Amino acid sequence: MAITLTEAAARHVTRYLSKRGKGLGVRLGVKTTGCSGLAYKLEYVDDAGDEDIVFENFGVKLLIDPKSLAYLDGTELDFVREGLNEGFKFNNPNERDRCGCGESFRV
Template sequence: MAVTLTEAAARHVARYLGRRGKGVGVRLGVKTTGCSGLAYKLEYADEAAPEDVVFEEHGVKVLVDPKSLPYLDGTQLDFVREGLNEGFKFHNPREKDRCGCGESFRV
């Protein structure tokens, strides 16, 4: 099982953690919500929990809780700029469907 970051995502996270002055990486998970059932959770992590599964890509750690890992296995986290907008994009091969508003997904 694996979760990866593109170079662009790793650079963004590393820059943000540097400005923030603390943190060990980014925590990725899923929560039950929306019309399709699941939504991604992404937050900066100050420390790893004992149960976290830790992946490291381009010098940046991605922490995933064991309950979320089956839904996220194979996911690549990217950071993209599209016009004036920028943000993280999830490329998850397990996604079967996404709701019309883009807030939730189904596996």
């Protein structure tokens, strides 16, 4: 089981944590919501939880709770710029469908 970050995502996280002045990395998980059932949640973290599973790419730690790992296994977290918009993009091979607004997904 593995979750990875692209170099672009790692650079963005590193810059943000540097501006913050602290931080361990990023926590990625899923929550039940939206019209398709699940949505990604992403937050910067200062400390690892007891149950967190830690992956590291390009010097950035990515923390996952065990319940979310089943839905996220194989996911690549990228950071993309498209025109005036920029943000994280989840390349999840487990996604079977995504709602029309892009808010949620189904596995």
